[in-house]
Amino acid sequence: MTFLQPLALYGLPLALLPVIIHLLNLLRHRSQPWAATRFLLQARRSSSKLSRLKRWLTLLLRVLALLGLIFALSRPMTGGDSLFSFSSGAPEAIALILDRSASMETKTGEGAASKRELALKALENFAKPWTESRIILVDSALREPVILSDLSTLADPAMERYLGSTETAADIPATLATTLDWLEENGVATAEIVIASDMQESNWKPEGSEDIFRRIKKILAVKEGSWRTRILALEGEASTNSSLLGENLLRRSEKLDLLAHIQRRPIADLPLRITANLDGVQSELTAEFKGESFLWRSSVPLPESKNQGWLSLSLPPDLCLGDNSWYFAYGSANRPQAAVRADLPMAGRILRAAAANEKGIPADALPSSNLNKEDLAGRTLIVLQGNPRTSQEAELLKSFVNEGGTLLCFPPSSKEGAAIDPIRWQPAERAPDSESSFRVNSWNENSGILANASDGTRLPLTELSTATRSIPLGTEPLAYFSDGKPFLSRKIMGKGAIYLFSTLPVEKWSGLDNGHILVPAIQRLLEETTATHSPARSLACGSSEFAEANEIECLDSQERKNPALHAGVYLIDGNVAAVNRPHEEDSPSLFPQKQAVDSLGNDFVSYLKTEALGNQSSRSEIWTVFLYLVLIFLLGESLLGLPGSVKKMKDLPS
Amino acid sequence: MSRRRKSYLKYLDKEAISRITSEPLLTPFPMEGSVSGHHRSPHKGSSVEFAEYREYVAGEDPRRMDWRVYARSDRYYLKEFEAETNLRCYLALDCSGSMGFGATESKFEYAKRLAATFAYLIIGQGDAAGLLAIRDKKSFELPAKRNPAQVQEMLETMGPLKPKGAPSLVDSLHDLAERVRPRGMTVVISDFLDDPKDLIDAIHHLRDRRHDVVLFHLIDPQEEDFPFERPTRFVDLEGAGSLITEPAVIREQYLESMKIHLESITQGCLESEADHRIIRTDVPVAEVLDKFLGERAAGKAA
Numbered sequence: 001m002t003f004l005q006p007l008a009l010y011g012l013p014l015a016l017l018p019v020i021i022h023l024l025n026l027l028r029h030r031s032q033p034w035a036a037t038r039f040l041l042q043a044r045r046s047s048s049k050l051s052r053l054k055r056w057l058t059l060l061l062r063v064l065a066l067l068g069l070i071f072a073l074s075r076p077m078t079g080g081d082s083l084f085s086f087s088s089g090a091p092e093a094i095a096l097i098l099d100r101s102a103s104m105e106t107k108t109g110e111g112a113a114s115k116r117e118l119a120l121k122a123l124e125n126f127a128k129p130w131t132e133s134r135i136i137l138v139d140s141a142l143r144e145p146v147i148l149s150d151l152s153t154l155a156d157p158a159m160e161r162y163l164g165s166t167e168t169a170a171d172i173p174a175t176l177a178t179t180l181d182w183l184e185e186n187g188v189a190t191a192e193i194v195i196a197s198d199m200q201e202s203n204w205k206p207e208g209s210e211d212i213f214r215r216i217k218k219i220l221a222v223k224e225g226s227w228r229t230r231i232l233a234l235e236g237e238a239s240t241n242s243s244l245l246g247e248n249l250l251r252r253s254e255k256l257d258l259l260a261h262i263q264r265r266p267i268a269d270l271p272l273r274i275t276a277n278l279d280g281v282q283s284e285l286t287a288e289f290k291g292e293s294f295l296w297r298s299s300v301p302l303p304e305s306k307n308q309g310w311l312s313l314s315l316p317p318d319l320c321l322g323d324n325s326w327y328f329a330y331g332s333a334n335r336p337q338a339a340v341r342a343d344l345p346m347a348g349r350i351l352r353a354a355a356a357n358e359k360g361i362p363a364d365a366l367p368s369s370n371l372n373k374e375d376l377a378g379r380t381l382i383v384l385q386g387n388p389r390t391s392q393e394a395e396l397l398k399s400f401v402n403e404g405g406t407l408l409c410f411p412p413s414s415k416e417g418a419a420i421d422p423i424r425w426q427p428a429e430r431a432p433d434s435e436s437s438f439r440v441n442s443w444n445e446n447s448g449i450l451a452n453a454s455d456g457t458r459l460p461l462t463e464l465s466t467a468t469r470s471i472p473l474g475t476e477p478l479a480y481f482s483d484g485k486p487f488l489s490r491k492i493m494g495k496g497a498i499y500l501f502s503t504l505p506v507e508k509w510s511g512l513d514n515g516h517i518l519v520p521a522i523q524r525l526l527e528e529t530t531a532t533h534s535p536a537r538s539l540a541c542g543s544s545e546f547a548e549a550n551e552i553e554c555l556d557s558q559e560r561k562n563p564a565l566h567a568g569v570y571l572i573d574g575n576v577a578a579v580n581r582p583h584e585e586d587s588p589s590l591f592p593q594k595q596a597v598d599s600l601g602n603d604f605v606s607y608l609k610t611e612a613l614g615n616q617s618s619r620s621e622i623w624t625v626f627l628y629l630v631l632i633f634l635l636g637e638s639l640l641g642l643p644g645s646v647k648k649m650k651d652l653p654s
Numbered sequence: 655m656s657r658r659r660k661s662y663l664k665y666l667d668k669e670a671i672s673r674i675t676s677e678p679l680l681t682p683f684p685m686e687g688s689v690s691g692h693h694r695s696p697h698k699g700s701s702v703e704f705a706e707y708r709e710y711v712a713g714e715d716p717r718r719m720d721w722r723v724y725a726r727s728d729r730y731y732l733k734e735f736e737a738e739t740n741l742r743c744y745l746a747l748d749c750s751g752s753m754g755f756g757a758t759e760s761k762f763e764y765a766k767r768l769a770a771t772f773a774y775l776i777i778g779q780g781d782a783a784g785l786l787a788i789r790d791k792k793s794f795e796l797p798a799k800r801n802p803a804q805v806q807e808m809l810e811t812m813g814p815l816k817p818k819g820a821p822s823l824v825d826s827l828h829d830l831a832e833r834v835r836p837r838g839m840t841v842v843i844s845d846f847l848d849d850p851k852d853l854i855d856a857i858h859h860l861r862d863r864r865h866d867v868v869l870f871h872l873i874d875p876q877e878e879d880f881p882f883e884r885p886t887r888f889v890d891l892e893g894a895g896s897l898i899t900e901p902a903v904i905r906e907q908y909l910e911s912m913k914i915h916l917e918s919i920t921q922g923c924l925e926s927e928a929d930h931r932i933i934r935t936d937v938p939v940a941e942v943l944d945k946f947l948g949e950r951a952a953g954k955a956a
Contacts, residue, residue, distance in 0.1 A: 034888035035752035043907035
């Protein structure tokens, strides 16, 4: 409970007036000559406890009536954190933090408002009673504090840039930190901070934002409750929803091969109609699938040879519009040439053949002497068997990866050479005998370089016999041997990645040399790197790269869209870029309540679920309740003060 | 008539005198007077009212013998008539300190007006009236006389009296019962704040002596209503100290105690056939006496 006129609470000591008057009366009694003193003495001796109780009850009711009157004058309001909060009812500032991530466009039912719209309504209701407070809006997409002149601004179409839907991901800790910084810079003494979010774990970034959370905790603790934080959790998911997440688009000579991940809830057997838009020309595609989740592969013919263009896929509208579309951009069909360097000549031959281009020409061989920048120029994939010769060469390869290149490594056959920090190879380990060779039993069949073929055929990894292996350390495993050690692993570095096989494609090591696994894996890596290095890029909505662009033009719509906020296809400085919602927006994981409150510090943070939102936001004045209480107390006081049985005296004979 | 005498005439209630002079005061009990009057006497006498026939005893006055009965029955009978005598009324006035209480008029002033007017009426109908001013240490008695100057005498006796001291009503009534032999009327005007048991004993004593006992029990309206609200220091008028209390807290108990006290006196009077009358001092004396005499007359007629 808070008070709109807290100054009136200074009058609370006045409630003791009846007691003080009573005591003064006792002191300032009047003298009365009296004859029948003996009856007074008898009466005082036999004065019952009930009479005394009635007297004290009367005093109590008078005190309560005054208390009620003072509370009514202080204009109490419902909706506080505690039963009574004697702090000023109106905070100096109300900071509204709005999660504008794509997942906030989810509607929990037909005809319902989206979570973002619900959040706006709740924020408006929350701030409504505090007319004298400054209102600051900080949205997760722009992260720029905006001072609102009044609450009606929240419904103003002109505020679309700050309040409208986006296809971005949110970084709630960073947005909160920005808000706190603003409040500190502006010397705000008391503030109500409301975070309206759907509590998607990827937006709260529990891993990677530890330092920000620590800072937030520290700031809130220093403020000792004068800045209060409320988390309005807009949980709940759409009952029916289909989502489309683009995985890959490969440009062939006359067609585009696309791979997309489609999810559907509830599970249905009906085919899904997908609208494709290729460079502005619409067509209908049908995805035949059963179940809840599906990797959809399809091809779209390219009518004319274009250097670059775009393709969008859209699902029919449902309760969550934010995950229905995906945009692809395609560039030149020319694939950059891979290059191979191997310590073992046999391995080198096999790897060059596996990394051959579309025309079957084997990959280039890199010189066995020290590499220099020119050797790597224009390359997107380097296949390396063995250690770099020197540490300079290791640094050169590392910077190649950091700048977006892909390095595919195989174990060294000797200990000579330098290591690409932080990767280390364990010594070679041989299987005890041919009967008990190392076997691969676990890998991702849906995506990645070991995924099933487009017709669903699995790569024959289980049939791969590995006699010798060398395990890389400091990497992320992607496929496992049966004893849990990695067969294939990856290390993301900068804009690129290093893939590492734990065995060699030579007879003494493993059966990789037959090409059944090696060829598709290396070819897929080539495709990936081709897409990465294509002038047609794929970017995440809200990416910081747009800030540096000089000229941006929207290609998929006549509307003036901003790639920092909205997905679509843009011509950025002459190159086509497909801008989509970040992949993490499709993650269903929620940030648990306890963890959210703990992250911000328990003391001055409250957590409100969607269903409690109405109650919390519907703050209303309740002075009338206190006025009724005053009347009840006064009535009780009057009843207690009614004269007793005087008629007893009148009954006497005269 | 001196100014002093003039001032005491205020105790004679003119309204009562003008309303009641035609109404004689009667008593239901036989009285023993010194002269003939219109009150029933315990002795047989020569009035016109037949009393009884009684057999003649040798030595009695043969003039009272009924010769007609003798002629019819050949036996000697005496025809006896009721003797009628005058009334000797003692007005016992309580002069204790508690009688000084009164919001507008003190109970003592009211008692003096009641006693003076009552004496005037008694003497006016030819009966004798006396005064017993009961005080703590020294009571004063004015013997009953029937001459009109007695009224003046009583006024001058009562006039300067002030209520003072502790109550000594019970002892004085016992003393009165012992001293006054001829049966008569004893009118006690007091607030009767003494112990009811002792008081009833004294009334029984008077009744044993065949006195017609009338108690005018004076109560001030404030004593009956107890209208106090604020904390008050009650100072005892008879010197028994003071008491600070909250009237609202003890009000019910006070009224209950008073009611019990009054009921016990009323009950004692009923048992001893004494006439107990509770008089609020805001009721005019004329009304009190009118009602009293009216009921007495009705009782006699019945």
